[in-house]
Structure formats: structure tokens, C-alpha cells
Amino acid sequence: MDTKQSLANVITEAIEACYPGVDGLPDASAIADMLEIPPQKEMGDYAFPCFKLSRALHMGPPQIAGNLAGAISAGHLCEAEQQGGYLNFFLNRDNFARETLETVLSAGENYGAGQEGAGKTICLDYSSINIAKRFHIGHLSTTMLGHSLARIYRFLGYKTVSINHLGDWGTQFGKLIYAYKTWGSREEVEAKGVPELTRLYVKFHEEAEQHPELEDEGRRWFKAIEDGNAEALELFNWFKELTLRDAKPVYDLLGVQFDSYNGESFYVDKTDRVVEELREKNLLTISDGASVVDLDEEKSGMPPCLILKKDGTTIYATRDIAAALYRKETYDFDKCLYVVAYQQDLHFRQWFKVIEKMGYPWYKDLVHVAFGMISYEGQSLSTRKGHVLFLEDVLNMAIEKARAIIEEKSPNLENKDEVARQVGVGAVVYADLQNSRIKDIDFSWERVLSFDGETGPYVQYTHARCCSALRKAEGLEPAEPDYSALSDDYAQELLRQLSRFPETVREAANRYEPSIITRAVTELCKAYNKFYYENRIIVDEAPVREARIRLTKAVKDTIKTGLYLIGIEAPERM
Numbered sequence: 001m002d003t004k005q006s007l008a009n010v011i012t013e014a015i016e017a018c019y020p021g022v023d024g025l026p027d028a029s030a031i032a033d034m035l036e037i038p039p040q041k042e043m044g045d046y047a048f049p050c051f052k053l054s055r056a057l058h059m060g061p062p063q064i065a066g067n068l069a070g071a072i073s074a075g076h077l078c079e080a081e082q083q084g085g086y087l088n089f090f091l092n093r094d095n096f097a098r099e100t101l102e103t104v105l106s107a108g109e110n111y112g113a114g115q116e117g118a119g120k121t122i123c124l125d126y127s128s129i130n131i132a133k134r135f136h137i138g139h140l141s142t143t144m145l146g147h148s149l150a151r152i153y154r155f156l157g158y159k160t161v162s163i164n165h166l167g168d169w170g171t172q173f174g175k176l177i178y179a180y181k182t183w184g185s186r187e188e189v190e191a192k193g194v195p196e197l198t199r200l201y202v203k204f205h206e207e208a209e210q211h212p213e214l215e216d217e218g219r220r221w222f223k224a225i226e227d228g229n230a231e232a233l234e235l236f237n238w239f240k241e242l243t244l245r246d247a248k249p250v251y252d253l254l255g256v257q258f259d260s261y262n263g264e265s266f267y268v269d270k271t272d273r274v275v276e277e278l279r280e281k282n283l284l285t286i287s288d289g290a291s292v293v294d295l296d297e298e299k300s301g302m303p304p305c306l307i308l309k310k311d312g313t314t315i316y317a318t319r320d321i322a323a324a325l326y327r328k329e330t331y332d333f334d335k336c337l338y339v340v341a342y343q344q345d346l347h348f349r350q351w352f353k354v355i356e357k358m359g360y361p362w363y364k365d366l367v368h369v370a371f372g373m374i375s376y377e378g379q380s381l382s383t384r385k386g387h388v389l390f391l392e393d394v395l396n397m398a399i400e401k402a403r404a405i406i407e408e409k410s411p412n413l414e415n416k417d418e419v420a421r422q423v424g425v426g427a428v429v430y431a432d433l434q435n436s437r438i439k440d441i442d443f444s445w446e447r448v449l450s451f452d453g454e455t456g457p458y459v460q461y462t463h464a465r466c467c468s469a470l471r472k473a474e475g476l477e478p479a480e481p482d483y484s485a486l487s488d489d490y491a492q493e494l495l496r497q498l499s500r501f502p503e504t505v506r507e508a509a510n511r512y513e514p515s516i517i518t519r520a521v522t523e524l525c526k527a528y529n530k531f532y533y534e535n536r537i538i539v540d541e542a543p544v545r546e547a548r549i550r551l552t553k554a555v556k557d558t559i560k561t562g563l564y565l566i567g568i569e570a571p572e573r574m
Contacts, residue, residue, distance in 0.1 A: 003046075003091070003096070003100070003499045003500075004032045004035050004046070004503060005028070005032050006077060007032075007035060007046055007048075007077070007078065007089055008028045008029070008031040008032035008035065009028050010072055010077065010078070010080075011028075011031050011048055011068065011072075011087070012027065012028040012031055014068045014071040014072045015053070015068065017071050018067050018068060018071050019057060022056055022057060023056065024055070024056035025053065025056050025057075026052070026053075031048070034048060034049060034052060035047070035048055036048075036049065038088065041489075043083065043086075043088055044081070044083075044088035044089050044090045045078075045089055045090060045091045045496065046088070046089040046091075047083075047086045047087065047088045047089070048065075048086065048087040048088075048089070049061070049085065049086055050062075050064040050065040050068070050085050050086065050087060051085050060085070061084070061085025061086075062082065062084055062085050064085075065082040065083075065084070065085055065086060065087045066082045068080070068082075068087050069081060069082040069087055072087075076092060076095055077091065077092055077095065077096075078090055078091045078092060079092070091492075093484075093486070093487040093492055094483045094484050094486075094487060095483075096492070096495060096499075097483040097486040097487070097491070097492075097495055097547070097551075098481075098483045100495050100498055100499050100554075101481075101483075101495075101498075101550050101551060101554050104498055104554040104557065104558065105550060105553060105554055105557075108557050109557050109560055109561050109564075110561075111501065111502070111554075111557060111558055111561060112155070112501045112502040112504070112505045112558075112561060113155050113156065113157075113505075114155075114156045114157055114502070114505075114506070115156075115157040116156055116157060116506075117153060117156045117157035117158030117159075118157040118158075120157075120158050120159065120334040121158065121159045121160070121161065121331050121332060121333045121334055122150075122153050122158050122159070122160050122161070122333060122334060122335045122336075122337065123160075123161045123163060123327050123331055123333040123335070123336040123337065124146050124149060124150050124153075124160060124161065124162050124163065124336075124337045124339065125146075125163045125165050125336070125337065125338045125339065125340075126142050126143060126145065126146020126147070126149075126162070126163075126164070126337075126338075126339035127139060127142055127143040127146060127164045127256070127258070128142065128164060128165045128166065128167060128263075128340070129164065129166060129167065129243065129247055130166075130167035130168075130172075130243075131166060131167060131168040131173070131239055131240050131243045131263075132172075132173070132176050132194065132197040132198070132201065132239045132240075132242070132243055133194065133197075133198060133201070133243070134194045134195060134198055134246060134390050134392075135246070135247045135250045135390065135391045135392060136389055136390050136391055137374055137376065137389040137390070137391050137394055137443055138373070138374050139391065140374065140391055140394075140428070140432050141341075141371045141372070141374060141432055141437070141441075142339045142340065142341070142371065143254065143256060144254065144256075144429050144432050144433055144514075144566075144567055145339050145369065145371055145433070145437055145514060146162065146337075146339040146369075147162075147254070147255075147256045147567050148433060148514035148517075148565060148566045148567050149337065149339070149369070149509075149512060149514065150162050151564065151565050151566075151567065152505060152508055152509050152514065152517070152565050153509060155505065155565060156505070156506070156509055158334075161259050161260065161327075161331050161333070162257065162258045162259050162260070163258065163259065163260045163261075163262065163327075164258040164260065164261050164263075165262070165263055165264070165323070166240070166261055166262075166263025166264065166265075167263060167264060168236075168240055168263040168264055168265045169263070169264035169265045169268060169319070170222070170264070171218055171219055171222045172201070172218075173221075173222055173225060173236055173239070174217075174218040174219055174220065174221035174222025174223070174224070174225065175201065175204045175205075175208075175214075175215075175217075175218035175221070175222075176197060176200060176201055176204070176239065177221040177222075177224075177225075177232060177235050177236070178204065178214065178217045178218055178220075178221050179200040179201060179203060179204040180197070180200055180235065183200060183203055184196065184200050189242070193242050193245070193246050194242055194243055194246040197239060197242065197243075204218070244261070249392060250391050250392050250395070253392075253395050253421070253425055254395075254425065254429070254567065255567060255569075256567075262323075264316075264319050266323075267319045267322040267323045267326065268314070268319065270322040270323075270325075270326060271314045271318045271319060271321075271322045273322065273325070274307070274318055274321045274322050274325070275291070275307060275308065275314075275318070277358065278293060278307060278354075278358070281357075281358060281359070283354070283357055283358065284307065285304075287304060288310070289310040290306055290307075290308060290309055290310050291306075291307045291308035292304035292305060292306050292307060293305045293307060293354050293357065295350060295353050295354075295357075300353060302346065302349060302350050302353065303350075305317055305350040305351055305353070305354050307354075316347065317347065317350060317351045317354070320347075320351050321351050321354060321355065324336065324351075324355060324366060328360075328362060333362075333365065334365060335365045335366075335367060336365060336366050336367070337367050337369050337512065338366070338367065338368050338369060339369045339371070340368060340369070340370065340371075341370065341371055341372070341373055342370035342371065342372065342373075342438060343373065344368070344370075345368060345370055348366075348368035349368070352366050352368075367512070369437070369512045370437070370438060371437040371438060372437065372438050372439045372440035372441060373440050373441075374440075374441045374442075374443055375440070375441070375442045375443065376389045376442070376443045389443060394428060394448070395424065395425055395428055396424075397424075397445075398424035398425065398427050398428050398448065399420050399421050399423075399424030399425065400420075400424070401424065401451075402419075402420040402421075402423040402424035402427065402451070402457070403416065403417070403420035403424075405423075405451060406419060406420055406423070406574070410573075410574065413573060413574070414573070415573075419571045419573070419574060422460070422568075422569040422570075422571050423451075423456070423457050423460055423571065423574065425568075425569075426456035426457065426459075426460055426563075426568040426569060427448060427451065427455060427456040427457055428448055428456075429456065429566065429567050429568050430455060430456030430459070430518065430566070430568060431447060431448045431455070431456070433514050433515055433518045433566050433567075434454070434515060434518045434519065434522070435515055436513065436515055437512070437513060437514070437515060454522050454526075456568055457574075458522075458525065459521055459522055459525050459559065459563065459568075460563070460568070460569075460570060460571055460574060461574050462525035462528055462529060462559060463525075463556060463559045463560060463563070463570045463571070463572075464571055464572060464573055464574040465528075465529075465532065466528070466552050466553075466555055466556035466559065467556060467572040467573065468573075469532075469537045469538070469549075469552050470549065470552060470553060470556065472537070472538050473537070473538060473545070473549045476538075476542075476545070477542060478542075478546060479542035479543050479545070479546045480543055480546070481543055481546040481547035481550055482541075482543035482544050482546070482547050483547055485541075485543070485544040485547045485548065486547050486548070486551060488534070488535070490527070490530050490531040490534045490535065491531055491535070491551065493527050493530075493531075494524070494527040494528055494530075494531045494551065494555065495551070497520070497523055497524045497527045498524065498554055498555065498558055500520070501520065501524075501558055501561075501562070504516055504517055504520040505517065505565065508565075514565070514566050517562050517565050517566055518562075518566050520562065521558075521559055521562035521563065521566075524555065524558060524559060524562070525559060528552075528555045531551075535548060536548075537549060537552055
């Protein structure tokens with residue numbers, strides 16, 4: 001049962017009965033969106049603000065609420081009361097428990113899934129690691145936000161295309177080639193991998209501060225890549241191979257996979273088309289020797305979008321436009337999401353506007369999913385300055401701490417290493433996805449590796465607690481459940497949390513905000529633990545026991561689903 005929609009249907013019927021033939025009144029779907037959760041429990045389980053009907057009905061909200069309350073007779077579902085300009089609903093507790101659990105249990109781990117995305121494709125551009133640089137903590141948010149959103153959209157029936165748009169083009173690769181040829185060796189790089197490349201890159205910038213002419217050497221070697229020089233290309237492709245090999249263990253730990261690794265270099269030969277089309281459509285103008293698209297700064301608030309530099313070379317925007325055209329033609333996406341830090345907001349607004357000026361109506365389907373920056377000990381992360389925190393190290397430290405805690409509290413637990421991996425990685429992912437994505441995060445070992453309070457391990461432990469209760473119930477004679485055993489405040493709050501889960505998933509999808517699911521699952525766990533402490537699950541009265549077992553099973557399945565959607569595994573024993 002979708003409780004909100006059921007209530008919306010009741011309200012719609014009452015409106016039609018009281019005010020037949022009136023134009024401008026909302027339908028059941030719109031009414032469902034208007035329903036609110038009252039701030040205090042004594043005000044009911046749901047409330048409908050009648051203010052939004054006043055204009056069409058030409059009467060005051062209290063009068064409307066009174067008339068509708070008198071027309072509603074849905075005792076099997078709820079009781080309706082007027083309170084000022086609100087229509088407040090008090091759910092029939094026994095029936096609410098029965099219908100909610102029947103709905104959740106019949107769907108199992110698919111509870112909250114949908115088919116609204118059937119036949120639609122969403123492309124997601126995320127992670128986008130840089131070649132020759134290790135996977136650092138700054139890439140955690142883009143990686144897990146994108147991964148979570150892909151899972152959410154697939155859960156709602158969409159086809160998703162996950163794209164790791166590699167940062168594999170630019171002068172930095174010329175600098176790296178020079179650094180390798182000057183201070184490096186193949187043996188050292190093969191033995192140490194990307195950390196050695198990072199050391200060489202940092203050394204280049206240290207030396208360039210004293211010898212600025214090295215910048216010219218970097219540009220010369222990048223030009224060699226562009227010109228197809230055999231040595232330059234061999235080194236460039238070798239660096240790329242080493243980078244992906246270095247990143248694989250991290251992606252494996254996180255459970256992240258991609259459908260495409262086409263990065264910037266893939267689109268270099270596709271930028272000529274962009275430039276030619278912009279010229280044909282008279283959109284290119286010359287400014288200080290560079291080719292730009294004027295965006296009418298007075299109206300848009302944006303400066304011109306640079307397409308070609310003075311020397312005729314392309315920049316990020318040109319390649320991003322080429323990539324968007326390629327993706328539209330290849331995947332025919334309904335939406336293309338770019339999970340990139342908010343500092344790039346102007347960049348995306350600019351080239352989205354260029355797509356619009358080119359006459360493509362799908363410009364509106366391009367979405368910048370911005371997120372806050374991660375700093376470390378109050379400092380921004382910088383590979384060239386050597387101020388980085390590598391994600392693999394963070395994950396391994398979290399796993400080690402989880403292993404130590406398990407050894408202390410559950411020394412006889414089977415598969416301790418596997419559970420430690422699930423819990424340690426879960427702690428890091430949860431810490432990243434528990435707050436609004438736009439919020440800046442100062443990385444703290446203490447916060448991420450804390451297993452107390454509202455954390456990933458807390459949610460996982462609640463799932464394991466549900467599993468433990470269900471194992472104790474195995475072999476017991478089933479009975480017809482007595483749903484009146486779930487009429488207490490603790491059970492009802494838990495049922496309310498369960499009933500809202502499908503709405504939560506859709507809100508997360510609509511707002512590109514996985515933290516909505518993270519918080520909802522956490523609240524579900526808090527509600528279950530309160531219920532658990534107040535109500536024994538395995539009791540002698542079979543009908544009461546059956547009702548509580550069913551509620552526990554419903555909670556377990558929903559926690560597992562919620563954790564899956566945010567990219568966290570759900571151990572059955574901890």
C-alpha cells in the first residue's frame with residue numbers, strides 16, 4: 001500500500017463529492033505531493049493543507065477542511081479531523097500495520113522499486129580519475145554519488161550508462177614524460193606504479209619553481225603526443241595502463257563498475273566537428289585571437305565560452321561539447337548527469353548554454369550534479385604539492401579497525417575478514433553520503449572511523465540484529481498474525497518509516513540526492529532499535545510473535561535495499 005496515495009484518493013473523492021464540476025482543483029497525484037507530515041504526533045500521521053484549494057473554491061481554508069472532514073468516511077484506513085485550515089489524518093493502526101507489511105513483504109528486497117524509467121536511458125559521468133595520479137579521497141564523493149545514483153535509477157526501471165570520463169589529456173602529460181625521462185626509470189615505475197609517477201610529477205613542479213623553462217619542455221612533449229610521436233604515445237598509453245591498474249583495487253573494494261572509460265583523449269578527434277558546426281551556425285566570434293561563443297553576459301551572467309585558444313588548440317569545454325553530442329547519438333539519453341564538484345558550475349552552465357544556442361532541445365537534459373569539496377586537515381588536496389590522502393589507504397585503515405573491533409566483540413564470528421571489509425568500506429561510504437551532497441567536508445579520521453552513533457556500522461548492525469531475530473524464529477510454528485500487537489507507538493513509528501520508503505527513493509532520484517536514502521535508512525534503524533528494546537520478538541503468544549517477526553523481516557529487507565542503493569553491503573552476522 002502506498003499510504004500517501006491512498007489518502008490522496010480519499011481526499012480527491014471527498015473534493016469531488018463536495019465541490020463537483022469546479023475547475024482548477026488538483027488531481028490525486030498533485031494532492032499526494034501536497035500531503036505533509038505534522039510536526040507533532042498528536043496532530044495526526046498526515047495533514048492536508050486546504051489553503052491550496054482556497055483560490056479555486058473562493059472560501060477560507062477552515063471551512064474547506066470542515067466540509068471535507070464531514071465527507072470522508074474511511075474508518076478502515078483513517079479518521080479525518082479538521083484543525084484550522086488543515087485536514088489531519090489519524091491512521092487505523094491495525095489496518096495500517098496489516099496493509100503496510102503485506103505490501104513490503106510481498107515485494108521483499110524490491111520494495112520501493114518502480115518502472116517509471118522503463119524505456120528511458122540515463123548517462124552518468126562520474127569518478128573521472130586523472131591519469132598518472134593515484135585515487136585520492138577527493139574522488140570519493142563523485143565516485144560514490146554517481147554509483148549510488150546509477151543504482152537508484154536502475155531500481156526505478158531506467159537503463160543507466162556509467163561513464164568514467166578519464167582525465168587523460170593536457171600539458172601535464174608532457175610534464176610527466178619530461179620528468180620520467182629526466183629523473184625516472186622504467187624499472188622504478190614498473191615496480192612502484194602510480195606512486196612513482198606522482199613522485200616524478202611533484203618533482204617536476206618543484207624543479208619548475210626554480211627553472212621556469214621546464215614548462216616549455218612540458219609543452220613540447222605534450223605537442224609530441226598531439227602529433228602522434230611514437231615514443232610520446234607509448235609512454236602516454238603506458239601511464240594510462242598503470243593508472244587503471246592502480247585504481248582497480250579501489251573500485252573493487254567499493255563495488256564500482258563502469259560501462260565506458262572514454263576520457264578526454266577519446267574526443268580530441270571529434271572536436272573539429274564542434275568547431276565547424278559552431279562556425280556554420282555563426283556562433284563563433286574572435287576575442288583577443290581566441291574563438292569564443294558569446295553568451296550575452298548581461299542576460300546570462302556568464303562570460304563568453306572559450307572554444308579555441310589563440311594557438312588553435314581546444315579546451316575542456318570543446319571536448320565536453322563533443323562528448324555530449326557523441327553520447328546523445330550513441331545512447332539517446334533522456335538525461336545526462338555530470339557528477340562534478342560545484343567549483344565547476346560556471347564551466348557547465350557555459351557549455352550547456354552553447355548546446356542550447358546550437359539548437360539542440362536536449363540541452364535541458366544535461367544536469368550538473370554538484371557536490372562539495374573534500375579537504376584534509378583544513379587544506380585543499382593538491383597532487384602537485386604532494387598534499388593528498390589516498391583512498392585505498394583510507395579504506396584499508398577502516399577495514400583494519402573493523403577487523404580489530406570484530407576480533408574484540410565477536411571473536412567466534414565466521415568470515416571475519418569478509419565482514420571487516422563490508423563494515424570498514426561501509427563506514428567510509430556512509431560518512432560521505434550521510435550529508436547533503438553540496439556540503440563541504442573536512443576529512444577526519446576520527447569521524448570516518450568512528451563506529452558509534454549514526455554511522456554505517458550502526459545501520460549494518462541493525463540489519464544483522466534483524467537477521468539474528470529471524471534465525472531464532474526458524475522452526476517455530478507459524479500463526480495468523482495479530483496486528484493489534486503492532487498498535488503501540490514504537491511499532492507505529494516503525495511502520496510509518498517503512499511506508500515512506502518508496503517515496504524516499506523517488507525523492508532521492510528527483511533531487512539527485514542519495515543522502516535522503518541514507519538518512520531514511522538511519523531513521524528506520526533507530527525506530528527498529530527502539531521497538532526492539534520495548535518489545536520482545538520471540539514470545540510465547542504465537543499471533544503476537546508472528547506479527548513482530550513479519551515486522552522484523554520487512555525492516556531487514558528494507559534496510560538491505562537502502563544500503564544497496566547507497567553502495568553499502570549488509571552483513572547478516574556481526
